[in-house]
Amino acid sequence: MAQHFRHSPEVRDLTITELSRIQDRTAKKWFRQARWPETDGKPYCPQCGTLRCYEMSRERFKCSAKECKAVFTLTLGTAFAWRKLLFKKMLLAIWFTANSVKGKAALQLSRELGIQSKTAWVLLIKLREVVASRREDIVLDGEVEIDGKYAGGHVRPENRAEDRVDRRLKANRSRINRCGVSRRASCCETVA
Numbered sequence: 001m002a003q004h005f006r007h008s009p010e011v012r013d014l015t016i017t018e019l020s021r022i023q024d025r026t027a028k029k030w031f032r033q034a035r036w037p038e039t040d041g042k043p044y045c046p047q048c049g050t051l052r053c054y055e056m057s058r059e060r061f062k063c064s065a066k067e068c069k070a071v072f073t074l075t076l077g078t079a080f081a082w083r084k085l086l087f088k089k090m091l092l093a094i095w096f097t098a099n100s101v102k103g104k105a106a107l108q109l110s111r112e113l114g115i116q117s118k119t120a121w122v123l124l125i126k127l128r129e130v131v132a133s134r135r136e137d138i139v140l141d142g143e144v145e146i147d148g149k150y151a152g153g154h155v156r157p158e159n160r161a162e163d164r165v166d167r168r169l170k171a172n173r174s175r176i177n178r179c180g181v182s183r184r185a186s187c188c189e190t191v192a
């Protein structure tokens with residue numbers, strides 16, 4: 001049987017120990033490559049598309065085209081716009097979000113990254129928004145497994161023994177009362 005992708009070495013190509021060792025300028029470089037993949041991280045004007053841009057102070061870029069002169073940053077127009085966090089910390093947050101099976105708690109992330117809980121909370125919401133915004137474009141391929149869950153089905157018995165309904169009897173099974181409140185079949189006409 002072929003090895004599942006989750007067990008392959010490819011899923012371990014970036015570990016938290018490796019990520020914790022990188023410098024912020026490396027993280028920034030990765031962000032640049034993700035933002036401008038067509039030019040391998042070289043910035044181009046978001047308005048006119050020219051590559052003739054130069055870097056200004058405070059990590060801003062300016063378009064050199066005479067009629068444009070647009071000023072932009074690496075994160076402008078993305079979920080990370082107007083950031084104050086280091087690129088490395090944002091990258092670590094992405095790593096934790098992607099690798100946490102049951103999601104990441106904001107308070108936990110705040111302790112791990114040394115940031116305020118509100119900052120962690122907002123960052124996690126932004127990351128979820130990014131995933132949600134691209135949901136329509138994501139197409140799964142290969143062998144896809146989905147966990148299923150059936151919610152409901154158990155009816156808590158009444159506290160008083162005399163009020164309990166014997167659900168072993170067929171007449172008392174799988175009944176949903178139209179009122180949606182009472183579990184007793186006698187309170188209103190039953191459906192299904």
Ligand SMILES: [Zn+2]
Pocket residue numbers: 045046047048049050063064065068069070
């Ligand atoms: Zn321009």
